[in-house]
Amino acid sequence: MAWRLWVAILVLCVAMVVRHCQSLAPDYVSVNSDTPTEGRYAPSAYGRTWYVLHNEAACQHAPLTILVHGFSLSSSVAYARLAPYLASQGHCVLTYDLYGRGFSDSPPASVPHAEQLYVAQLASLLFSVRPSAQPVNLLGSSMGGAIVAAFAATYPKLIRHLVLVAPAGLPVPVPLAAKFATLPGVGETIMPLLMMHNFKAMYARSTAPGDKEGAAKAHASLTHVERVHKHHPGFLHAILSTLRYFPMGALKETFAQIGKGTDYDILIVWGDKDVVVPFANAAALHTLIPSARLLVVQGAGHDPLHEGEEGDKLQVLHSFLAHNP
Numbered sequence: 001m002a003w004r005l006w007v008a009i010l011v012l013c014v015a016m017v018v019r020h021c022q023s024l025a026p027d028y029v030s031v032n033s034d035t036p037t038e039g040r041y042a043p044s045a046y047g048r049t050w051y052v053l054h055n056e057a058a059c060q061h062a063p064l065t066i067l068v069h070g071f072s073l074s075s076s077v078a079y080a081r082l083a084p085y086l087a088s089q090g091h092c093v094l095t096y097d098l099y100g101r102g103f104s105d106s107p108p109a110s111v112p113h114a115e116q117l118y119v120a121q122l123a124s125l126l127f128s129v130r131p132s133a134q135p136v137n138l139l140g141s142s143m144g145g146a147i148v149a150a151f152a153a154t155y156p157k158l159i160r161h162l163v164l165v166a167p168a169g170l171p172v173p174v175p176l177a178a179k180f181a182t183l184p185g186v187g188e189t190i191m192p193l194l195m196m197h198n199f200k201a202m203y204a205r206s207t208a209p210g211d212k213e214g215a216a217k218a219h220a221s222l223t224h225v226e227r228v229h230k231h232h233p234g235f236l237h238a239i240l241s242t243l244r245y246f247p248m249g250a251l252k253e254t255f256a257q258i259g260k261g262t263d264y265d266i267l268i269v270w271g272d273k274d275v276v277v278p279f280a281n282a283a284a285l286h287t288l289i290p291s292a293r294l295l296v297v298q299g300a301g302h303d304p305l306h307e308g309e310e311g312d313k314l315q316v317l318h319s320f321l322a323h324n325p
Helices: 002-024 056-060 082-088 115-129 143-154 176-181 186-206 212-231 235-245 252-259 280-288 313-322
Strands: 040-042 049-054 064-068 092-096 136-141 159-165 265-271 293-297
Touching: 040 115, 049 056, 049 082, 049 115, 056 092, 064 082, 064 115, 064 143, 082 092, 082 313, 092 115, 115 143, 136 143, 136 313, 143 159, 143 252, 159 313, 176 235, 252 280, 265 280, 265 313, 280 293, 293 313
Parallel strands: 064 092, 064 136, 136 159, 159 265, 265 293
Antiparallel strands: 040 049, 049 092
């Protein structure tokens, strides 16, 4: 028992030293040192946002469709298949990297990565790319689903269609390491040691059992996160701050607000084998937003648009986004 006490004291001391060093460090805006192959930057109050327009010719006449990725993967990986598909169907598609991910800057360390930060990022990007403020299609996956829901609740007149793909925002299982990471100082101590192990476990859980293609995608996702972690000095801080301040399981009131009535159509997509954001949340969300259409993909894990049963799910999505309200 004595050795456990000494280990606990050591961890606490290290955490206190890290916390003290952070208090002495100046605020910063950090950027990925890797080299992007396409896209451009949009300015904002908290650093630049990296984005890519797909099928830019269609943007002269088609509504803008914005895809918002989740907790860790940048847009180039999260929407490597969906963005080109929608563009091939005539949609004007915009993908971008959340703060601290991919090629977007990480804001000053004093700025918490709460939902308001990501709503502000999306609003700033939208008005930079399309100042006319015409209604847009919004699709968000996982944490990205929570972001687009918060955006829609804040700016309902800017929404044309809303798609929530296994969105966070209702109660989700939180790994023990993630709970420890929320403690000031402790997260900075343990996350550099455990982060990649935790991501490996998360990506393994995100794939439905027996899905070889999904397993290959999970491996590619892990490789991508390792690369971003190596080249982006703000990635670790963004992950930690998101764990501490983003309401992954506490947006029930936001969904309820949307469910009280909107001028736009809503599509919910969920895989019945999803354990990252449990499939049980689909029924709970549909109860909060009864006007939404719920599309359940049999046999799919956390990426229902590309996993599970074959069928016309992408065609359903295309038709939903193309429909004139």
